[in-house]
Amino acid sequence: MSTLVALARALAFVQGVAQPITMVRHIHCAERPMVFIPLALAGEANAPLAAMVGDDPDRPRLLVVPQPRNRDLRFAFAAELASILVPHFERFQTVTEVAAPDRTGQARWRSTDAPQVVVANPAAAGFVRLFGRSTRFRRADGPYAVDARVPVLGQWLTFFAERAEYPGSSLLVTLTDALAMHWATGQSALEDTHLPALLAWIEPPEGRDGATAAMLAEDPGIWPPAGPATDPDFDNRVLAPAIEAYAAATTPDAGTLAECQASGALRDAVASQLEPTWRLMWRAIALLRALPPGVRVADRWAADRDAYTEFAARLEGSGLPQPRRDGAVAAARRLHRLERALAAFTVQRAYDDPLIMAEYRLTGEAFVATVLEADRLRIDTSGRRRTLRPRVTVTTTDPAKPEVGSTWISPARPAQRARAVEVVVARGAETTVVLELSGGMGRALTPLPGSVPDAGERLCYTSLADQYVPPGDFPAPEETPWTHGGPPAPASLDAVEGQAAVASRRGDDLPRDDLPRDDLPRDDPAGEEWS
Amino acid sequence: MTGTASPAEAADRVVGAVLSGLQHGSDQGIVVDSPPGAGKSTLVVRVAGELAAAGEPAILIAQTNEQVDDLINRLAATGAHRQIGRLSAVDYVPSPRVAQHQVVTVGTRVRDLDGSTVIVGTAAKWATVPEGTWPWAIVDEGYQMRSDALLRVANRFQRALFVGDPGQLDPFSTVESERWVGLTWDPMQSAMAVVLRHNPGLPLHRLPVSWRLPASAVPAVARAFYPFTGFRSGTGSTARRIALEAQRSAARSAHDMARSALDNVARSALDDAVELAASRGWALYELPARHTVRTDPEAIAACAALATRLLDRRAVAYSESAPSGRPVSPDRIAIGVAHRDQAAAIRALLPPSAAAVTVDTANRLQGREYDVTIVLHPLSGRRDATAFHLETGRLCVLASRHRHACIVVARAGIQELLDAHPGNTAVHLNVPVTFPDGWEANHAMLAHLERYRVIAG
Numbered sequence: 001m002s003t004l005v006a007l008a009r010a011l012a013f014v015q016g017v018a019q020p021i022t023m024v025r026h027i028h029c030a031e032r033p034m035v036f037i038p039l040a041l042a043g044e045a046n047a048p049l050a051a052m053v054g055d056d057p058d059r060p061r062l063l064v065v066p067q068p069r070n071r072d073l074r075f076a077f078a079a080e081l082a083s084i085l086v087p088h089f090e091r092f093q094t095v096t097e098v099a100a101p102d103r104t105g106q107a108r109w110r111s112t113d114a115p116q117v118v119v120a121n122p123a124a125a126g127f128v129r130l131f132g133r134s135t136r137f138r139r140a141d142g143p144y145a146v147d148a149r150v151p152v153l154g155q156w157l158t159f160f161a162e163r164a165e166y167p168g169s170s171l172l173v174t175l176t177d178a179l180a181m182h183w184a185t186g187q188s189a190l191e192d193t194h195l196p197a198l199l200a201w202i203e204p205p206e207g208r209d210g211a212t213a214a215m216l217a218e219d220p221g222i223w224p225p226a227g228p229a230t231d232p233d234f235d236n237r238v239l240a241p242a243i244e245a246y247a248a249a250t251t252p253d254a255g256t257l258a259e260c261q262a263s264g265a266l267r268d269a270v271a272s273q274l275e276p277t278w279r280l281m282w283r284a285i286a287l288l289r290a291l292p293p294g295v296r297v298a299d300r301w302a303a304d305r306d307a308y309t310e311f312a313a314r315l316e317g318s319g320l321p322q323p324r325r326d327g328a329v330a331a332a333r334r335l336h337r338l339e340r341a342l343a344a345f346t347v348q349r350a351y352d353d354p355l356i357m358a359e360y361r362l363t364g365e366a367f368v369a370t371v372l373e374a375d376r377l378r379i380d381t382s383g384r385r386r387t388l389r390p391r392v393t394v395t396t397t398d399p400a401k402p403e404v405g406s407t408w409i410s411p412a413r414p415a416q417r418a419r420a421v422e423v424v425v426a427r428g429a430e431t432t433v434v435l436e437l438s439g440g441m442g443r444a445l446t447p448l449p450g451s452v453p454d455a456g457e458r459l460c461y462t463s464l465a466d467q468y469v470p471p472g473d474f475p476a477p478e479e480t481p482w483t484h485g486g487p488p489a490p491a492s493l494d495a496v497e498g499q500a501a502v503a504s505r506r507g508d509d510l511p512r513d514d515l516p517r518d519d520l521p522r523d524d525p526a527g528e529e530w531s
Numbered sequence: 532m533t534g535t536a537s538p539a540e541a542a543d544r545v546v547g548a549v550l551s552g553l554q555h556g557s558d559q560g561i562v563v564d565s566p567p568g569a570g571k572s573t574l575v576v577r578v579a580g581e582l583a584a585a586g587e588p589a590i591l592i593a594q595t596n597e598q599v600d601d602l603i604n605r606l607a608a609t610g611a612h613r614q615i616g617r618l619s620a621v622d623y624v625p626s627p628r629v630a631q632h633q634v635v636t637v638g639t640r641v642r643d644l645d646g647s648t649v650i651v652g653t654a655a656k657w658a659t660v661p662e663g664t665w666p667w668a669i670v671d672e673g674y675q676m677r678s679d680a681l682l683r684v685a686n687r688f689q690r691a692l693f694v695g696d697p698g699q700l701d702p703f704s705t706v707e708s709e710r711w712v713g714l715t716w717d718p719m720q721s722a723m724a725v726v727l728r729h730n731p732g733l734p735l736h737r738l739p740v741s742w743r744l745p746a747s748a749v750p751a752v753a754r755a756f757y758p759f760t761g762f763r764s765g766t767g768s769t770a771r772r773i774a775l776e777a778q779r780s781a782a783r784s785a786h787d788m789a790r791s792a793l794d795n796v797a798r799s800a801l802d803d804a805v806e807l808a809a810s811r812g813w814a815l816y817e818l819p820a821r822h823t824v825r826t827d828p829e830a831i832a833a834c835a836a837l838a839t840r841l842l843d844r845r846a847v848a849y850s851e852s853a854p855s856g857r858p859v860s861p862d863r864i865a866i867g868v869a870h871r872d873q874a875a876a877i878r879a880l881l882p883p884s885a886a887a888v889t890v891d892t893a894n895r896l897q898g899r900e901y902d903v904t905i906v907l908h909p910l911s912g913r914r915d916a917t918a919f920h921l922e923t924g925r926l927c928v929l930a931s932r933h934r935h936a937c938i939v940v941a942r943a944g945i946q947e948l949l950d951a952h953p954g955n956t957a958v959h960l961n962v963p964v965t966f967p968d969g970w971e972a973n974h975a976m977l978a979h980l981e982r983y984r985v986i987a988g
Contacts, residue, residue, distance in 0.1 A: 126628070187923060328716035332679035335718045338706040363872070473659060474683055481685030482559055484716045486728040 002359050005184055014185030016209025022186045023355045025291035028170035028301040030116035032056075034088055035281050037120060037274055038127045040228035041068040042235050047129040048077050049230070049239075052274040053084055057282040064270050066246045066263050078135050079147035083146035086149055089115045089156050093312045099302075103471075114171060114301075117160050120195050120226035120281055121176045125164060127228045128172065132157030136321040151321065158322050159311045168300045168345035170322040171308065175284045186210055195280055202287065206446040222274040226280070232272060242266040294352030310498070328484040329477045336472050347466040351411040357460060361398050366462035369433065370396035376452045379445060387438075388445050390452045391421070394461075395432045401425060402433050408461035413451065415440030418461060423451060436462070477492065538740040538765045545736050546574055548564045549982055550581055552734055552988040553667075553692065560726060562673075562737045565693045566762040567752070567931035568743020568900060571694050572605060575671055578692055580611035582667055583648035589667040591651040592684060594675050597897065599651050600626045603672065606649060607632035611882055616644030618652030626960065628936070656899065658683035666690065670722065675897065677702040678725040679718035698756045698931065699897055700924035713722055728963070739763060743900055745771040747812030755975035756927040758967050766851055773809040773903070773935050776845040800987040801833075806904070806939075808936040809846060815980040818987050820944035823912035826876045830911055833867050833940050835880035837905050838888050846936050848902045861887035863902040867921060867929040868892055869909040879905075895929040904933040908941035911972065916952035923968035926976060939980055946977055 008019040030054040041047040050064045061084055065077045096109040119125050136154025138146040164172040180192045185201035191214070192198050200213035208216075216221050220231035230239065242265055249262040324332055350357045350366070362365035372393045380389040402408065402420040409417060422434035441447035453459055478487045536544070552561050565571040575591070580590040593599045599617065617629060617637045627635055650665075654676055659811075668688035670676065673695035685691075703723055713718040715728045716838075727733065741749060742765040749764040779802045800816070808814035816837065818829055828887055838861075846859040857863075866888060868874050874890045880936045881888060889901065906929045909920045910978055917923075930937060954970045967975070 165710075325714060327709065328682060331711050331714065331716060331773075332682045332718045334709075335679055335704065335706070335708065339704060342706050364875075472683065473661065474581070475686050479686060481682065483685045483722075483726045483729065484682050 002358050003362055003415065004355070008037060008184035011188060012184050012210065013459035016050060016186070016211060017204055018185045018198075018210060020182060020185040021355060022182050022291075022353050024294040024297075025288060026168075026181060026286065026294050026297060026349055026352065026518060027173060027434045028116070028293070028297050028304070029285065029289045030170075033118045033173070033285060035060075035084075035118045035278070035285075036124070036128070036228065037277050037281065038124055038131070038228050039230055039270065039273065040127060040274050041065075042232065044068070046127060046134065046228075048074060048131065050270040050274065051077075051080065052278050053269075055088065057278075060275075060278050062267060062271055062274065063269050064263075066266050067243060075138070075146045075150060078131075078150045078153060082149035082153035083123045083148065086152055086156060090312070091115070092308065096309070099306065101484045103473045107528075108306075109310075110302070112305070113326050113351065114305045116171060116173060118173045118175060118281065118285065120277060121173075121193050123173055123193075123228055124226070125161065125172060125174045128157050129161035132159075132161055133324075152315070155315060155321050162322070163304070163307055165315060167338070167342040169304055169307075169341070170297075170301060171304045175281060178288060179284060182288070185214075187214060194218065195226040195277065195284065199280055199284060203283075216266075223276055223280075226277045227274075230273060238269045242269050257331075275388055294349070296348040296352050300348070303338075327477055327488055328480050329474055333474050336474070340469060340471065343469070344466070347464045350462065350464055351414070351466055354460070357411070357462065360462055360464065361400065361460075364398075364400040365464065366460060367396045367398035367400035367402070367431075368458065369398075369462045371453045371455050371459070372432070373455050374452055376447055386445065388441060388447060390437045390441070391434055392418075392437065392453055393432065393434050395430055397429045398431075406463065408435065408463060409465055410453075410459050410461050411466075413440050413453075416451070416464055429517075455489070538763060539551065541763075542570065542740045542765075545679075545738055546570075546577065546737060547869060549574065549692070549736050549871050550578065551582065552736075553578060554585070556734065557739055558733055559690050559900055560730060560733045561692045561736070562723065562727065562733050563692065563738065565694060565696050565738040566741050566744075566757055566760075567698065567739035568741045569695060569696075569762065570740075570742055571671070571738065573604065574738070575602065575694055576605045577690075578669055579649045580609050583612050588647070589649050589669060590657070590665045591649055591656050591671065591687060592654050592676075593651065594654055596623070596653060598671060599653055600629050603632070603635055603651055605627040606651070607634055612648045614644075614647045616641075616647030616650035618644065618650055618656050632869065633953055642699055653685055654680045657661070657687060657870060660684075660687060663687060664689060667692070670694065672696075672699070672898065673723040673726075674699045674721045675702065675854050677704075677718065678716065678720045678722055678724035681722035681725065682716075682718070682910055693726060695721075695725055697723070698924060698927035700894055700922065700928060705927070707938045712959045715961075717962075719871060724963075737762075742766075744931060745812055745933075745935055746772075748933065748937065750932070751813070751976065751979040752927070752931050755972045755979070756923060756931075756967065757819045771812075771848070771850045771935050774847045774849065774856070775806065775809055776847055777843060779844075790895075798840075800985055801836055802844075804837060804938055804985040804987075805840050805844055805846075807985060808938045811983060812936050813980060813983040814936070814938045815984045816938055816940045816987055817984050818940070818942045820942055821941070822914050825870055825911045827942070830940055830942065831873065831876045832880060832909055834868075834877050834905050834907050835885075837938055837940065838864055838866055839882060839885050841903060843884055843978060846903070850934065859902045861869060861885050862889070865889040865891070865896060865899070865901040865903075865932060866905045866907070867896050867932065868907045869925060871956045873907060876914060893925045896932055900934060901932055902935045904929070904937045906930065906937060906939045908939055910945045910948055911941040913948060914950055916970075918969075920953075921954070923969040923972045926969070926972060930976060948972070949977075 010022050012019045034055050037052045038048060041049045047068050048065055049068050052062055054060045054062045063077055063080050065073050067073055092111050092113050092115055095112045097112050099108040099110040119128060132154045135150050136158050138151045140146060140148040150454055160172040163169050176193045176195055176198055179198055179202065183202050185192055185198060197214040200217040201210035204210045204213040220233065225231055246262040246266050249258040291402055327434040342427035350360055357366055363369065372395055374392045378390050378392050380387045402423055404420055404423055406420050407417050416437055416439045418435035418437050419437045420433050424432040437452060441451040480487045545681040549561060549563055563574065579589055579591060591602060593602055603615055603617055606612060612634055615635045617635055619637055619639060621639050629635055636644055636647065641663055644650050665688050668691040670691055672695045673693040674697055704719055708719045711719060716725060737760055739762055741762055744752060744764055746764040746766060746768040753761045804816040805816040816833060818833065841859065841864060842861060848859050849856045866877055869892065871892055874892055877890045909925055910916055913920060922930055949970060
């Protein structure tokens with residue numbers, strides 16, 4: 001926790017209401033997000049019990065597994081979920097725009113919009129990942145065949161769950177994380193993962209402080225848990241009898257009146273647990289929407305749309321499910337991409353948001369200064385060519401003490417570098433810095449209007465650089481070196497990286513674990529009933 | 532251990548085994564574990580020389596530009612190389628210790644370095660070389676290198692010598708890496724770990740002698756951080772000593788500096804700690820128990836004051852390399868901390884006369900050597916013991932940088948803190964257990980320091 005967030009938490013505690021810790025919104029809010037609230041059966045890992053899903057606050061769809069221990073009913077649930085989600089996911093592919101060409105100069109297109117899935121808390125995001133894993137290896141033929149849309153849903157859910165690992169991505173939004181990124185409450189980070197309590201801190205009802213409101217929100221009788229785990233009291237008193245009643249009413253001839261009544265009662269019971277969360281989630285989405293978006297949110301959403309476009313194309317192409325585990329090269333590549341995404345997100349957030357930049361001002365990695373004078377037309381004649389090198393003298397009271405020769409960038413003019421050529425630390429808290437500017441001023445020997453700060457302008461300079469870092473090079477999977485176990489067996493190259501190798505095997509068996517070793521557990525996808 | 536052989540003989544035997552494996556063995560790799568200051572760089576330089584003499588061009592992969600420049604300086608000094616290539620980034624400016632050697636050619640591409648008997652570069656730079664395969668590579672500091680960095684360079688060589696200190700800090704990442712836990716190629720492991728997991732049959736050598744650590748330090752460091760392999764000191768118990776030339780009272784006026792900040796620090800306790808460290812090689816300067824912020828003002832002031840006091844007392848170090856004594860000048864002193872803000876706070880307190888004292892985090896002190904180190908204990912004043920602060924490598928690096936003496940600054944109550952925070956990191960299937968764990972190592976080190984305690988104020 002940074003110093004300012006710690007301060008905001010203390011303030012929130014004292015004032016009884018959550019404190020904003022950003023000035024802009026750092027995630028993208030889709031026009032019609034797909035809200036998804038899964039519930040799971042207690043006592044069995046990731047067994048779906050019910051879900052409320054939809055992109056219209058007034059028309060939630062309720063899906064229930066009346067007997068969660070019945071595998072056929074589970075896959076019927078998966079098929080029904082797929083019939084809602086898959087068409088929604090595919091809908092955004094049709095309208096595309098031209099994107100910047102890739103590294104090899106090949107033309108690229110991307111969808112102008114992409115689907116956004118919103119879940120309540122990190123556990124629900126975990127459910128998405130595990131449900132994707134348990135459905136994407138299913139097959140529409142052979143033993144334990146399922147509806148053809150089920151494995152497609154599994155691949156989509158896996159895509160969303162994996163994309164959510166990227167810092168700054170907004171394809172799968174976890175609401176409690178998104179809210180906690182923008183508000184600090186007076187409770188612990190663990191308590192912040194309870195959506196009703198978190199919202200109680202952000203918007204306490206009239207006459208109550210956040211702490212009291214959060215405590216009341218923890219009563220499962222008023223605010224049922226946002227899932228996937230259900231309230232144990234509800235499980236014992238309501239759910240178990242309702243499931244038993246359904247089981248007793250089920251007879252070989254389906255559709256009797258008793259069965260319909262039992263399943264209706266079960267649906268009502270489950271709906272009572274889901275509806276409050278449904279309303280809360282739309283409330284939370286409205287709160288986020290009300291914040292002005294950061295300037296660079298659109299860039300990151302464009303990257304999300306790239307990922308979406310790429311995945312949709314891949315699904316139509318090879319259609320092979322994502323492998324269970326990353327191979328040696330795939331793992332290193334993914335780590336590299338995640339680290340790049342994190343580095344970019346960290347800088348972009350600070351550039352977009354003065355309140356986050358303030359954190360760097362405290363540590364001396366940024367300072368806000370007033371321009372005392374500006375020599376706009378200064379020409380450097382020391383080199384072979386005459387070059388435009390304006391100098392500005394700025395003064396700051398921030399703790400930063402720039403070193404002579406250090407390079408600084410102003411988020412207002414990100415293409416311009418400012419090199420500190422003279423630093424005077426006065427006796428007081430004031431520091432005067434002479435900065436020599438280069439770049440971002442046009443090609444002529446006079447700067448473009450507005451490209452050099454004027455006297456009196458107040459601006460921020462930081463050592464954080466939002467610059468493009470080219471992606472690293474990795475060997476191809478079939479060239480995995482001996483230090484990392486050598487090339488994997490041909491059949492186990494994963495679908496993304498070994499496309500050439502796998503293409504000829506299309507329609508062949510599912511990709512196996514890319515672990516050539518025998519001492520590791522290995523499960524046979526076709527024989528596995530439910531993982 | 533090695534019985535009656537002298538330290539030099541024991542070390543020579545291991546180096547001989549490595550060299551013969553290099554010339555006559557058929558293994559794809561050779562791994563050499565080295566305790567702190569055991570002549571790792573000397574071995575690297577020697578192997579590079581032997582390979583050059585045998586006409587087998589080698590590449591040398593280090594982790595930082597600093598390490599590359601150090602190695603080049605030492606390679607050039609041997610005279611064994613016709614031409615040394617330094618593979619570097621476009622904006623690299625040769626440091627004086629590289630520029631002084633005629634045999635060194637600096638280039639940004641391998642093709643600029645044709646004819647070199649050895650090419651040296653950082654792992655990051657080697658990762659940008661798209662082709663070419665050399666018969667041999669020497670990978671230095673393999674425990675600092677991350678597995679994914681090795682993956683990117685491993686196709687550049689057929690066989691490799693991996694050298695490193697298992698007591699160093701583990702590589703880390705700022706992103707979640709749980710999804711790979713348990714995979715043999717988990718990219719978050721060290722390069723050494725990934726090589727050994729996929730090639731368990733590779734010959735593993737251990738350098739048995741630390742030439743840096745004094746006899747007073749070896750038993751404690753070996754027991755806490757290398758409990759199963761151990762090592763010995765290259766020098767006897769009388770070979771290293773520190774004399775304080777100025778008396779306790781006389782030194783006062785030398786720098787009546789920064790009084791405002793340091794006044795609170797009891798002077799007699801400082802002198803006690805400095806004298807204890809000078810005579811016995813260790814001191815624990817213990818402040819009263821208290822929960823503090825990370826930049827604990829009292830502990831920070833104590834670190835700065837101890838360094839200043841050491842200079843005021845005009846410490847002189849006598850050792851096998853300086854039998855007639857060498858003053859412990861500011862550049863021979865380091866203050867090691869866990870966090871950058873602590874380092875910045877200490878630097879701000881040092882008077883001008885002590886400005887050349889190195890103040891840095893454990894990460895940056897890896898591989899460096901000083902006469903005297905002052906260590907701010909990572910757990911001092913904390914309420915909790917996180918995995919970061921418990922990490923074995925952090926304490927090991929901090930406690931093994933000195934040739935003569937080490938003074939640890941800590942708040943009382945760390946033992947109790949440790950007992951209140953037993954390790955709670957998850958145990959994963961298929962992940963080799965590494966010993967010792969940080970909790971155990973911290974306890975062992977504190978039990979040792981107990982005997983050198985000076986209570987402040």
